[in-house]
Amino acid sequence: MAEDALLAEMRTLRERVAGITGTALASRDGLIVREDTGGVDPDNLAALSATWLALAQRMSNEVGQGLLREAMTRSTAGCVAIYAVGARAVLVLIGDEGLDISSLRRDSRGTLDTIAKLLADSGV
């Protein structure tokens, strides 16, 4: 089942990158697809992430900086990053203050590709 493979992929990324405390995959219209958020409300997270991705992509477009690679908030107690997964989904990563951002940027690329392929294989 694609969702189980999706969750496994998200958990593998959480294990691989120090500081990831939760992950979620949402559709572009803000519905949760799979979540491993560790207590954060997944529905709110999905809705906010889809909205945020739309705004971030519009911002990138507005300033002529090409394809959006990542959008991130950084707060006193951690950070949240989102990544577009193809044209239909968004991956959300929640991290603590020690999130290994260089590992995240390196390792998330493969995860995004795999998730996009899983979604494509499931006929989306």
Added chain:
Amino acid sequence: MSTPNQPVATIPTPLRQAFIDCAASRLSGVLRVTGQPGGAFHFSEGKIVAGETPGAPGIEAILLRSKRVDESGWDAAFAAAAATGREMRNELIGRELVGAGELEALLRTTIADAVFAVAYGVVEICRAEAPAAGLLVTLEPGAEAEWLLAETSRRIRVLRSFTDPVFNARARVIAVSGAVRPGLVLGEGRDELAALADGRRTPRDLAFVLGRGVYATMLELGRMQADGLILADSRPPGSPADDEEETPSPAVADDAETPGGLPRRRREHAGQGGRSGGRDLPAAFRLLRLRYGEGTSTGGTG
């Protein structure tokens, strides 16, 4: 289950040698260590003035999470340091947010914790580089490399002295069900650890949440493991324990139109999608606004 991937018994040779070489050459620069978790150590005249690693909380996390310094105080000190060019350390002390002696002690232990976290993991390459700008708070005078190596060796020996194998910093820990009776106060910081050991968090994660050193956290967890209060789980993700709690996401169950595909919002769920500004934004945003509205009403005065 406590079958961890045991780290090496001593400090990895490349790291030990790099510290010795940087001290001997009186390096003023950065020693970058690649690996898991890896990190960077800032040297000044051969002494270590700061350490950064994803594997252990830095001084900011230690001060803020432990509530020694409140966030507004930290932000004000940061803004003042940025505006005046003064050292952040002096701003923190000058504003009496933290005492000079306490800050020095915390910086020293934070650096030692960073060295421990890097040494207790996997070390690949150690490379000395030119000094890096942007360090917030540094230890003056810096810590001696020789002391840090001795302290790190001691810490690793202590953790390995437990009868049960001590988990690594990336193993997930979980409180043993029923081991802590309601009303029983464990003390020594164990209550917080037991409450937060939910099977998702690692010792490193717990250290960040509580604003404690990762070594101190692992030491206490090791003792708690010996007392039967917690278990360590080093299994890879996706193992059976991970799947026990899995239930299909409600959103998938309610809204999916194609099994195995992305959930799709049904037409009656879609937002009005107001005119221009909201045209590209997800319909779920409207539901969020409704939810926030409820939150506001419950949190009102009264």
